[in-house]
Amino acid sequence: MLSYTEENYLKALLKLSFQNEDKPEAGTNEMAAHLGVKPATATDMLKKLKEKELVNYKKYGKILLTESGKQQAIEILRKHRLWETFLYKKLDFSWDEVHEVAEQLEHIQSAKLVDKLEEFLGFPEFDPHGDPIPKANGEMPTLEKILLCELREGEICEVVAVKDTSTVFLQYLEKLQITIGTPIKVLERIDFDGSMSIQISEEEARNVSMKFAESLFVKR
Amino acid sequence: MLSYTEENYLKALLKLSFQNEDKPEAGTNEMAAHLGVKPATATDMLKKLKEKELVNYKKYGKILLTESGKQQAIEILRKHRLWETFLYKKLDFSWDEVHEVAEQLEHIQSAKLVDKLEEFLGFPEFDPHGDPIPKANGEMPTLEKILLCELREGEICEVVAVKDTSTVFLQYLEKLQITIGTPIKVLERIDFDGSMSIQISEEEARNVSMKFAESLFVKR
């Protein structure tokens, strides 16, 4: 059985492997920063996780989850995203409030609980941020998605996920009344600064920055 | 903010105060036994809780929750019982499975979560074992209840709570198809050993021990 802390390290490693698309390894400093601890602390824990054969790790080398470590990390991610869905769908939590509480709930140990929760929620495939919820067997539903900034003028799309899950961004989206499923039309692209003018649902035109357009996943 | 462990000590103290009806204080050994730690460990923690003014405690003296300690303990109990209700009502957990998971869930920190959960469950007053769920303000719904063994021959009653929440007892009740709300008629009392013959719902007569009759709360 893993401790709360060990679980957090595994999850961080999995997240970093998603983030650094092509190279699934992470560095000690990167890990530490992600978890809010000092690099020395991360080194200690990595040695421990190596002992338990959850990570492949050598002094000064790259850090990589083992198959077993990856499975456990996916299970934690599964719990996290199912709980986020529960909070959002059943308890009326807002987009930006779910994460913090799910961070705690994901550590509850009970296989039955996870499976029953999934059933209760109707086997959702994506969480409130549009991220895929791993199935009990570890498979992840996939979804064709592109960044809003990749669209050409005149194209129409639908919001499917957020790339940035920070509170400020999520609250901004809420203010703009953008949620998963919202239709968006690209009216104009400004080459100068990468910003664009878009139409959200049936609302009037609105300008959004390049940073914004790079943070929202959509499908055509 | 209290640690997971501190919360468990407060909860144990509250539970013991309910158990020892007339005298709401507890002893160090009693505490330790209840929490599955050694008395020395309990002593250490009690000193710490005293520092935080959550318990009144003097060397070799009786242990008592302060007003503040009691409030916090009640809040934990509230969470525990709401989660038990959630597991039982929404996720189809059985009577005897809810406790273990609720032990973990009760430590999740989020005022919003508790209140939303309560609302989601329809403001239940009693948990799956028939125990009262404290309200947000700390008030506990009360319920007139007596032990099955207090009834006279011929009397009719309805199950409202269990006194013993051990797995063996709860599973026995399940086997007998007894749950909260089940009607019971006392057919005969055997003075010799305190056992009694009862009719459960519309089923045929059945003998139950004195121990059994002392573990079930009913109302006339």
Added chain:
DNA sequence: TATAAAAGTTAGACTTACCTAACAAATGTT
């Protein structure tokens, strides 16, 4: 009431997860 038993405390040690400070290895830059 003297003494044995029970209840409770103290001291010292262990583990986990964290830290700081000093050091070592790897990488990047001229």
Added chain:
DNA sequence: AACATTTGTTAGGTAAGTCTAACTTTTATA
């Protein structure tokens, strides 16, 4: 290729919560 910077490790220390073993106080009983 030499050196500076970045990255990562080691050593030694802290706090929380636990333990055992030895001790003290309270209580029960002969």
